[in-house]
Amino acid sequence: MRDTCSSVTDAVYPDYDVLLRIATSRRSLRRFSPNPVDWSLVEAVLEVARLSPSAANSQPWEFVVVEDADTRARISEAAASLFREGRSRDPSFEWSVSVQPFLSQAPVLILVLGDRRMMAAYPSILRGNVLLRQSLANCVYGLQLAAASLGLSTAWGTLQGGTPESEIRDLLRIPDYFTIDHIVPLGYADHVEGEKATALEPARQRGPLRRPLDEMVHRGSYEASKARSDAAAEQFVWDCTVTRVRRPD
């Protein structure tokens, strides 16, 4: 398990080296400073998000940008309620890494809406719902890379329907034909608080972990010698992802 990355090419591709640096520096952040973000930077971030690939070039995304503190708090509260029920259902889940409860810390929240009407552009033999959600994921990743390139931090807050989505829809007067899948907090890192928070230890240790490239690349056909056993896959879930944590009895 490596936690650093180095360019695998010689330095003859300057754009690649910059991209690799940006992709490496992008991390989900869980403690934000209250320092405001210039609107020009918000626009710069969304400009890259706008260029993301989407099924059929349908560009199903729109963005609601929320800066008002009270509104941010209400969005955060609605999103966090998603996990109240789950907390009892999922005792091994590491709740401290959930993005939703601290969304309001960030000076800017960007809600990435998905226009369901764009599914009419997709071929009927494919599942339009999957294509829509993959397109939105691309948009969020583009947004996050752009933020990282500007020295800004983000995280990825997922909503999937239900009461929280309805509450946020009403609050921001978002039309019914949009999904509200993703809420991205945008701001500057509060490294001091981030380092102090003991609850974030699993995220701090495990967030930067990446499987080595040679374990996941198969040349020609699937290389059975590299297959992870079910036991190894389960161990990875428990020891390397940020969400599953073994607790003392």
Place this chain on the structure above:
Amino acid sequence: MRDTCSSVTDAVYPDYDVLLRIATSRRSLRRFSPNPVDWSLVEAVLEVARLSPSAANSQPWEFVVVEDADTRARISEAAASLFREGRSRDPSFEWSVSVQPFLSQAPVLILVLGDRRMMAAYPSILRGNVLLRQSLANCVYGLQLAAASLGLSTAWGTLQGGTPESEIRDLLRIPDYFTIDHIVPLGYADHVEGEKATALEPARQRGPLRRPLDEMVHRGSYEASKARSDAAAEQFVWDCTVTRVRRPD
């Protein structure tokens, strides 16, 4: 509708400007030159893909890289069969833009596998299948950006189960616990053939189109004045996406 993009910031963020240039230059390509791609570049592309964000940092992806011409042809044929049935069901669909039939042109095919066992890392209150597929979409976008930064071209070939996936699974001996959602052709553009192919006219004209940023950004709450009517949304599907084309009777 703009088809070019310019930096919205002054040039004080060099990494941002590089990222914007890469994101702008990334395009789905439909005619590839047979020129081979150095293995070091394939690895460089996958190195960035490996760093993509995933739900719970589960990194559910592995890659099968296929260079053998006969195997590429068989994969292409299996993937294209997905559209045979759909062609009659969907008469307004612009089949010429489908990536699957010409996958074999590219000297390298990268199959992005998704390890379903990683869904055990996701909280049970969210739909694991959606989180898995969004994670895989991020990985493909990272891969495409890396390719663009190296002067390489890609496209996005979607599979969603069924007979084509089974055929490819058997051919490449891919274990059952992987989805085979995405096949990405990687190579150098054949601009001469691309310009000549009249069947690609809709993709050539519409692929680079992007909705203007100010139409999709809402500050504070959803701005009703910017809402697209159902009629405008339908018109966008027919006039601006690459897949729906009005045909003369």
